[in-house]
Amino acid sequence: MNGQDYYIPAVAMGVSLAFKLPTLRNNWRDPLLRSVCALLTLAGSVFTFAAPPTIEAVNRWTGVPNFSAPLVYCLITAFSAACLVLIVNWRGGPPEETRRVSRRWILGYGAVIVALSLLFLLGEAPVERVRDFDTYYANTPYMRELIALYLAAHNVAAIVMVAMCWRWSLQVRGWLRVGLMIIVLGYIFNLSYDATKMTAVVARWSGHDLDWLSTDLAPPVASLGALISAVGFVLPLVCQRISDSWQNWTTYRRLGALWHEVQISAPGGAPCVRMSWWAAAELRVIQRESDIHDGFLHLGPYFDQRHRDEVLARALAGGADEETSRAVADAAMVAAAVRARAADPEGKVIGASEESAAHAVDGPRDLVRISHALRHSQVVAEARRRTVLSAAPGAGRSAS
Template sequence: MNGDLVFFLSGGMLLLACLLKLPALVRARGRDWLLSSICALLLVGACVLFLTAPSTIVLLRQATGITNIAVPLIYVMLTAFSGASIVLVLNWRGAADVAQTRRLSRITIAVYGTCCALIAILFTLGNAPVEQRTRFDTYYATTPFIREMIVLYLVAHAAASMTAGRLCWRWSHEVHGTLRIGLRVLAAGYLMHYAGYDPSVAGAVAARWAGHDGDFLIDVARAATAPSAVLVAIGFIVPLAGPRSEEAVRYWQLAPLTKAVRLVKDAPGPAPLPIPWWKRNLHLRLTQRQTYISDRIMTCRSHFDTRVSNEARAAALAGNASEEAAAIIAEAAMIAAAVDLYCATNGEAPALPPASPDQRTSYTGDLADIARALRSPIVKDSCRRARMERAGV
C-alpha cells in the first residue's frame, strides 16, 4: 500500500479539483468549452494516476483476466491526455487565424488518435504473460510489438509535453496576473514530463537493449509522475480561479479604507453588506464596496488639504520611499485627514487656506493601494498633526 499512496493521493487531488469545478460546470450547462475541457483533463489525469498504482494493476488483471491490461490503458489515456493538452492550449490561447488553429487542432487529434489506436493494436499483437507492476517497460523492452508500443508511447508523450510546455512558456510572456502564473506552472509540469519522466524511461529501455540494467531509472520516472501531474492540474486551475480570487483579495484589501470612510454619514448610497468572500455575487459586492468608498471620499473633497498631502509626500521621500509609493501615502494621508476634518466639522466647509494652483480636489491612486497606505506611520502622524493644529496645540 505504501507504493500506492502517492498515486492515490495525487489522483485524489486531481479528482478533488475536478469536483470543485463541477458546480460551475453544471451552471454553464455545456456552454463553457474551456471549463469542460479542463474538467475532462483533470478526470483523465486522476484516472491515470489511480491506474498507475500497483494494487490497481492487480485488480484490473483479476477483473479482466488479462495480464498487464492496465499498461495499454495507461498508455492510451496518457497519450490522449497529451494530445488533448496541445489542443486545449491552442484553442485557449486563440489566434488571429482561427482557421489555422482549427487545422492544427484537427491534425493533433488525428495524430494522437492514431497513436492511441496503434498502442492498443500493438499490445494485442504482442505477448506479455508475466505481470509487471512497476518494471513493464524494461522487462518487455525487447519483446516484439510490445517494444514498438513502448517506443510509440514515449515518442508521442515526449513530443506532446515539449510542444505544450513551449506553447505555455511563450504565451506566458504575453500575459499577466494569474494567467501568467498558471501558464508557467503548466510549463514546469510539462518540463518534468519531457525532461524527467520520458528520458528516464527511454534511458532504462535503451539500457536493456544494450544488455545493461537501468531499472533504477524507472524509479526516477515514477517519482516524477505524480508531481508533474499535480503541477499540470494546478496550472489549468489557477487561471480559472484567478479572477474570482483576485476579486476576493481586493475586497479584503479595501476593508481598512471602508472602515475609515464609514464615519462619513451624509454620503449617498447604502453601506456595503458584510458577506462571505465565496458568495457567487462577489463581483457585485466588490463593485458596491468600491462605489461606497468613492462616494464618501468625494463627499469629503472640499476638506482636502494640500498641505497634509505635501507634508506626507515629503516625509515618505525622506524615508527613502519611491515616487510612486510617496504619492500613494500622500493621498492616503490627505483622505484620512479630510475624513477626520469632515467628521469634526459635521460636514461644514472647513476654514482652509485659499486654494493654491495645485490644490487637490480628487485622488488618482488605486483604492487598494490607498487602503494599504493607511497603515503607514506617516499617515497616522499627518492626521495627528492636523488634529493638533485644529485644537491650537
C-alpha cells in the first residue's frame, strides 16, 4: 500500500469527526459525544502516522530508526481504549458506574501504552523497517513482546466492539440500527486485520515465512474496515438530519392550506413575517404555526361551537375515525369563521372568549390534520358552501 491508501481512511475519519463537532460544541458535557470524537480523532491519527511516507518523515525528524513503530502502536492502543470507552458510554447506565468503568479502561490501556514505550526503549531495532516491522523484529527480544502486546490489546477492543454493537443493534430500530450493523461489519474487518498480523508473527516465531499476510494483506483490510466503520458512525447522523429536514418541509407544506385560509383574518391585512430563503425548515414551520395561532386569535369571536358540533356529528356518521372527525369539524369551523369575519369588516362581533379558539389548537399534528381537511374533506366543502349562503355578520358566536 502507498501513502494514499492510508490517507484516504484518515480523511474519512476527519469527515466523520466534522459531522460530530457541531453537536459536540453544543453538548460538550455529553460523555458519549466526547468518546465518539476521541475515537474518530485517534482513528484518523493511526492511519496518518501509519502511512509509509509519514513513517519515514517521523523517523527522519526524530533521528531514531523505527521511532514511528512505537508511536503507531501507542496510537492504536489509545484507539482501542477509545472504542471501549465509547461502548461503555453508549451502553449507558448509572453515571457513576459509567465513569468508573471508563476510567478503568483508560487506566488499563494507559498502562499498556507505558509498557509499549518501555519495551521499545529496552529493545534494539537499529534497521529501519517502514512496511514490515512486525515480522522483521518478531523474534527480537522486547520487540517481540511489544508487537504481541499491541496486537492483543487491539484484538480485545475489536471483540468487545463487535459484541456490544451487535447487542445494541438488536435493541434499537431505524438508522441507528443500520449504523451499528455497519460498524459491526467494519470491526469484523479489524478482527481480520489482527488475525493476519498475528498469523504472520506466529509464523515467524515457528520459523516460517508468511510475511505477505502482514505486509500486503493486513493494511488494505484495516483500511477497508476503517472506511466501513466511518460510514457506520456518520450514516445515522446524516440520515437523521435528512429525515428531520424532510419531515419539517413536509409539515411546512401541509400547513399551507390552513395558513392561507387564516391570512385574511389578520388585522388590516397585515403581512406575516418574511423569512430569508436560507432559513431552516424548522424555523419556517415554527413561523407558519405562529401565524396560524395568531389567525385563530383574531378569528376567536367568530368561532361557532354549534356549527363545529354539527360537522363533527356528520363526519362521525360518515364513518370517519374520531381524530379525523375532530379535524374536519375544526376545519369547517375555521372556514366558517373566516367568512364570518370577512362579512364583518368593521369588527362588530366582540367579547367572545379566546378559549373558543384554544380547543382547535392542540398541537402541530392537529394543525396538519385541520389543514388537510380544509383541502380534501368533502364535509368541509359542503359546510363551506352552506356558510356562503347563510353566514351573516355576528352570526355563529361561540357558545363556549
